[in-house]
Amino acid sequence: MSARLRELVREPALLIDLVETLVVLVVAFGVGLSGDQQTYIVVAVVAVLGALKGLTTRPFAVTLLVDAARAVLVLAASFGVGLTADQIALIATALGTVVTLVARGQITPAVEPAPVR
Numbered sequence: 001m002s003a004r005l006r007e008l009v010r011e012p013a014l015l016i017d018l019v020e021t022l023v024v025l026v027v028a029f030g031v032g033l034s035g036d037q038q039t040y041i042v043v044a045v046v047a048v049l050g051a052l053k054g055l056t057t058r059p060f061a062v063t064l065l066v067d068a069a070r071a072v073l074v075l076a077a078s079f080g081v082g083l084t085a086d087q088i089a090l091i092a093t094a095l096g097t098v099v100t101l102v103a104r105g106q107i108t109p110a111v112e113p114a115p116v117r
Helices: 003-010 012-030 035-056 060-077 085-103
Strands: none
Touching (some): 035 060, 060 085
16 A cells, blocks of 8 residues: 555545545536535535544544534525535535645544554
8 A cells, every 4th residue: 555545544534525525526527416416415425424524533523513514504505605506516525625634733533543564
């Protein structure tokens, strides 16, 4: 396993954000869904993976509150902001990735990862 992949596995927040980004991109561009369906799937992905990120990192409140706020903002944006579902999905994903990269120094894995050999 490469050193970069090992580092990613040791960082649950980054790994979860990578999965979120891939799922949102597939929903936004790869599947023929209506705008409302895309929005609801993005909200669900952000909320579920945000809860997972909260459970796998410490402090719990930081990641959980940020991702809960993102899910609420995505849902609110779908009601009359004038953005397409694709734009909402991409903004939500970009916001989550930026927040994770900024907060990376303040959050740690909940369980100490095994040492790298």
